[in-house]
Amino acid sequence: MSSAVVTEHVLAELGTPHERITLQLATGTRTPEFLRINPNGRVPTIVHDGTAVWEAAAITLYLGETFGVAQGLYPPPGKLRGEAMKWVVWANATLAEAAGRLAQSLPAESGGAEPGTPDWVAPELREGRSASVARDNVLACLRVLDAAVADRPFLLGEGYSLADTHLSTYVAWIGLMGVGLDGLPHAAAWHARCTARPAIARLAPG
Ligand SMILES: N[C@@H](CCC(=O)N[C@@H](CS)C(=O)NCC(=O)O)C(=O)O
Numbered sequence: 001m002s003s004a005v006v007t008e009h010v011l012a013e014l015g016t017p018h019e020r021i022t023l024q025l026a027t028g029t030r031t032p033e034f035l036r037i038n039p040n041g042r043v044p045t046i047v048h049d050g051t052a053v054w055e056a057a058a059i060t061l062y063l064g065e066t067f068g069v070a071q072g073l074y075p076p077p078g079k080l081r082g083e084a085m086k087w088v089v090w091a092n093a094t095l096a097e098a099a100g101r102l103a104q105s106l107p108a109e110s111g112g113a114e115p116g117t118p119d120w121v122a123p124e125l126r127e128g129r130s131a132s133v134a135r136d137n138v139l140a141c142l143r144v145l146d147a148a149v150a151d152r153p154f155l156l157g158e159g160y161s162l163a164d165t166h167l168s169t170y171v172a173w174i175g176l177m178g179v180g181l182d183g184l185p186h187a188a189a190w191h192a193r194c195t196a197r198p199a200i201a202r203l204a205p206g
Helices: 004-014 032-037 056-068 079-104 129-148 162-176 185-195
Strands: 045-048 051-054
Touching: 004 056, 004 162, 032 045, 045 056, 051 056, 056 079, 056 162, 079 129, 079 162, 129 162, 129 185, 162 185
Parallel strands: none
Antiparallel strands: 045 051
């Protein structure tokens, strides 16, 4: 589970043909070849027609505009487009920001880092108040989500969109860190609808 899964899910929904290159975190992301494409040394990164796009939110917005509108998976410019952008950017700038702080407070075996990779945060920085603040911040976000889908099956209304794909992938990651959707029935039902999508269910481990 890395941020690249978000893009993997978006591409699965779109069915857009692509070549998928898997990198080992912390080594494959540091090669000169990769750093030329993404100087941040991070995944996800896509290259489309010679142009590199990095940042998971930017990639979802780009793929949505480029391939999603024709398929009804991303709104054309207008108000619904604004709503889609709101949720995608919020997923990264607000929810994943808090979830990242939570991840830094957890040891690797609790979802704080990829299994098998070294812990990326010194033990003395883990736990303590920062963990509980991060957890509270994540829960506040999940309550926002719960309210948003209380009267609609998907974020933008009746129709599923790539905003749902994007956000639900982060919610799944947060679940792996032990912050689930208990007591948030609307968000839980929404998440179940998102993960039941055939393109996403096919990618589920096991
Ligand atoms: N804000 C970036 C974060 C990307 C990111 O942190 N990716 C991590 C994996 S989850 C990474 O590539 N780490 C590479 C490394 O640490 O070597 C995004 O949303 O795309």
